[in-house]
Amino acid sequence: MATIIPAAPQISLDHVQKTYPNGTVALRDVTLEIPKQDFVFLVGPSGAGKSTLVRLLIREEKATTGTIRVEGQDLSRLKRRHLPYLRRKIGMVFQDFKLLPNLTVFQNVGFALRVTEGALRHLKPKVEEVLSIVGLEGKENKYPDQLSGGEQQRVAIARALVHDPRIFLADEPTGNLDPATSWEIIQLLLQINARGTTVLMATHNREIVDVMRRRVVAIEGGQIVRDEDAGGYHAPALESH
Amino acid sequence: MHRLWNRIDFAFSSAWQNFWRNAAVSVASVLIVWVVLLALGSLLLVLHSLDQIVALEKTKASAISVYLADTTPLSSAMDFKLHLEQDPRVTNVTYVSKDQALARFRQLPALDPSVIDTLGTNPLPASLDVTVRDIRDLGAIDQEVRTSPLVDKSPATNYEPNVIDKIILLARVAGIAGLVLIIGLTGLSVFIIMLTIRTAIYLRRKEIEVMKLVGATDWFVRWPFIVEGLIVGVIGAVVAVVIVGFGYRPAVINLQSVLIFVPLAFDPSYLRVVLAAMLGFGLLLGSVGSYLGVRRFLKQ
Numbered sequence: 001m002a003t004i005i006p007a008a009p010q011i012s013l014d015h016v017q018k019t020y021p022n023g024t025v026a027l028r029d030v031t032l033e034i035p036k037q038d039f040v041f042l043v044g045p046s047g048a049g050k051s052t053l054v055r056l057l058i059r060e061e062k063a064t065t066g067t068i069r070v071e072g073q074d075l076s077r078l079k080r081r082h083l084p085y086l087r088r089k090i091g092m093v094f095q096d097f098k099l100l101p102n103l104t105v106f107q108n109v110g111f112a113l114r115v116t117e118g119a120l121r122h123l124k125p126k127v128e129e130v131l132s133i134v135g136l137e138g139k140e141n142k143y144p145d146q147l148s149g150g151e152q153q154r155v156a157i158a159r160a161l162v163h164d165p166r167i168f169l170a171d172e173p174t175g176n177l178d179p180a181t182s183w184e185i186i187q188l189l190l191q192i193n194a195r196g197t198t199v200l201m202a203t204h205n206r207e208i209v210d211v212m213r214r215r216v217v218a219i220e221g222g223q224i225v226r227d228e229d230a231g232g233y234h235a236p237a238l239e240s241h
Numbered sequence: 242m243h244r245l246w247n248r249i250d251f252a253f254s255s256a257w258q259n260f261w262r263n264a265a266v267s268v269a270s271v272l273i274v275w276v277v278l279l280a281l282g283s284l285l286l287v288l289h290s291l292d293q294i295v296a297l298e299k300t301k302a303s304a305i306s307v308y309l310a311d312t313t314p315l316s317s318a319m320d321f322k323l324h325l326e327q328d329p330r331v332t333n334v335t336y337v338s339k340d341q342a343l344a345r346f347r348q349l350p351a352l353d354p355s356v357i358d359t360l361g362t363n364p365l366p367a368s369l370d371v372t373v374r375d376i377r378d379l380g381a382i383d384q385e386v387r388t389s390p391l392v393d394k395s396p397a398t399n400y401e402p403n404v405i406d407k408i409i410l411l412a413r414v415a416g417i418a419g420l421v422l423i424i425g426l427t428g429l430s431v432f433i434i435m436l437t438i439r440t441a442i443y444l445r446r447k448e449i450e451v452m453k454l455v456g457a458t459d460w461f462v463r464w465p466f467i468v469e470g471l472i473v474g475v476i477g478a479v480v481a482v483v484i485v486g487f488g489y490r491p492a493v494i495n496l497q498s499v500l501i502f503v504p505l506a507f508d509p510s511y512l513r514v515v516l517a518a519m520l521g522f523g524l525l526l527g528s529v530g531s532y533l534g535v536r537r538f539l540k541q
Contacts, residue, residue, distance in 0.1 A: 058454075080459070087456035098451055111448075112455035114251060115462075117244045163456065 009033040016066035026052040028222040039193045042202040044219035050202040091160030091168045095175035097152045099144040106140040109159045130158040150181035170201040206233040255465035259441040270437045273430040274477025278519045282485040284419035285515045291412035297504045303376045307386045308366040308393040333372040366393045434530025463535045474527020478520045
């Protein structure tokens with residue numbers, strides 16, 4: 001990766017604005033830097049712009065103005081044919097897991113390698129490796145509908161890990177899970193972060209954010225209203241100056 | 242090598258699954274491809290036969306057979322022959338006796354010789370075959386010989402001035418009508434293949450979403466659908482090729498027995514060209530249809 005400038009942050013947004021064709025302004029003058037190995041909670045009410053931000057980072061959408069850099073790469077200049085290679089550096093999980101119901105756990109995880117032209121002989125050991133990271137050994141031949149919600153999210157996490165991503169984006173990963181299971185998923189994300197992967201998690205889960213005391217970026221009305229290390233879900237009530 | 246194999250294996254197994262997953266739509270698109278190719282193959286063979294007939298008629302165009310009445314004695318026939326030979330417009334006159342005419346008739350392809358034997362007597366007239374220097378003089382000579390009492394009256398000669406023009410016109414009409422039909426069917430088949438691919442893409446939308454998410458390239462996503470279109474084209478083509486390939490010869494033989502005097506011939510080398518063209522066109526239909534399908538519906 002000759003393009004990376006050593007001191008540069010892994011993800012940076014510089015005065016980013018996103019206006020949808022219907023005129024809705026989803027993000028307004030957003031400037032944000034996320035260094036390597038950071039663990040960031042992205043909080044804010046529904047419709048605040050969290051999902052738009054996530055979509056911009058995987059270039060599902062293009063910024064209207066401003067510059068977004070991921071791994072030193074200016075996303076507005078990224079050619080469409082290079083987009084898949086960006087996606088392989090970013091692991092993604094969602095609230096709805098996005099597992100394929102007709103494939104087993106093993107096949108769902110292996111699918112990510114198969115469709116990215118990974119050599120098939122490396123597939124089995126790699127799938128076994130990531131399944132053991134997420135703690136699903138022995139469930140390889142189960143289908144998604146035979147698993148609990150937490151287990152399904154683990155499969156999705158395992159799938160997101162097969163390319164050894166440098167960045168892990170989680171969009172409401174605990175949105176469909178009960179509190180105990182949510183904590184297990186958070187533990188897993190911490191473990192992934194401890195292995196050197198940058199983690200950005202968009203969430204509504206106030207309890208988790210408040211207990212973790214990690215960096216919190218709050219978005220409201222398309223703007224960053226707060227960015228603090230070791231923050232809580234809401235701004236401290238008595239912070240005056 | 243492994244990567245290439247993975248890519249091919251994935252494309253073919255997905256395509257095959259797609260084909261059977263929406264079997265009804267797939268079969269409809271195979272049928273329409275089959276119909277297009279059958280029409281294409283038949284048209285090419287019919288036009289080729291008409292071409293052959295025109296070419297043969299053109300070589301015969303400078304000659305005319307003057308049929309002699311059975312009552313004409315040989316000496317009068319010879320006098321008449323001499324008279325014609327002295328005509329400056331005529332280059333050659335040959336006498337064909339009733340027996341020679343019968344022998345010639347027996348050699349017509351696809352004619353059952355027993356048909357003539359059952360007649361008992363020889364119904365064919367003797368004739369003078371007249372070759373002219375300039376085919377434009379044929380009409381005048383035809384008019385002159387008809388007045389002779391030696392000449393049979395039904396028919397007097399085999400002079401048919403418009404036969405070539407008629408065949409050329411027939412070929413042109415058949416060609417244009419066939420072309421219009423094939424263009425229409427081609428448009429329809431490309432459209433139906435496109436719908437088939439669209440259905441397959443719809444059924445796989447979740448997989449496509451995941452593929453894009455984990456970083457599959459656009460072409461990796463597209464290939465299974467292109468291959469599915471090619472499978473449709475190949476199956477339609479193979480069925481049509483088998484039917485035309487095995488049906489052409491019996492069709493020619495049957496037509497020969499109905500149209501005894503039409504010089505229809507079986508042309509195996511041209512048949513091979515037609516079959517190759519059908520297969521190629523089937524592949525083209527499949528790939529164009531599926532390309533249009535993926536182009537419109539796999540854009541983000």
